[in-house]
Amino acid sequence: MxxxxxxxxxxxxxxxxxxxxxxxxxxxxxxxxxxxxxRQEVLSHLEITGKFGPHGMLVDTKNAYYNIMPETQDWINQKFVGLVAEIGLKKMAWIVSEDFFAQISFDQFMDDATDQQALKVQYFTTDEEATEWLLQ
Known part of the structure; x- marks a missing residue:
């Protein structure tokens, strides 16, 4: 693609x-x-997401080693949940990190963010699998 x-x-x-x-x-x-x-990077990412209004997102976190603090997870959720509803995001495919603690913090963020959404979220280990799922 x-x-x-x-x-x-x-x-x-x-x-x-x-x-x-x-x-x-x-x-x-x-x-x-x-x-x-x-947090500044997250704001930039949310701005881009709002600008393009994707139906699907492919999020590669294989090299994301930062452990997101619980307060920041809550802060992201507050911003992300409203944006998802606004743009009509339907699917998020995550390519996961090998770093256990960083992955846990991303997982916690997504669990909280999807509780109130009709957003489908799946985790993959390869770009190909993630892309295939998004295109279904």
């Missing part, structure tokens, strides 16, 4: 696939990242 680069920072890269309305995000967050820097 073809993607065009729409945003790049030190920690996040976003790609857009217009025909399928899929936003692909690659997170490369170090374990020792500052909390306020992480």
């Amino acid at each position: 073809e993607y065009e680069l729409v945003y790049k920072s030190e920690y996040i890269t976003n790609f857009w696939n217009p025909p399928n309305k899929i936003l692909r995000t690659i997170w490369t967050t170090p374990i020792d990242m500052l909390e306020e820097v992480y």
Whole structure:
């Protein structure tokens, strides 16, 4: 599937696939990242998500090692839940990290965020499987 680069920072890269309305995000967050820097990256990501209004998201967290603090998880949930409803996001495919603690913090965030949504979330270990599921 073809993607065009729409945003790049030190920690996040976003790609857009217009025909399928899929936003692909690659997170490369170090374990020792500052909390306020992480929150700024999240805000940038939410802005891009709102701008493109994807129906599907492919989130690659294989190199996301930052352990999201519970207060930040709650903060993200408050912002993300409203955005999901606003843009009509239907599916999120996560390519998971090998780092257990970072993955747990992403999982906790998603559990909280999807409790109130009709959003389908699946976890995969490969890009191919995740993409195939999003296109179904």
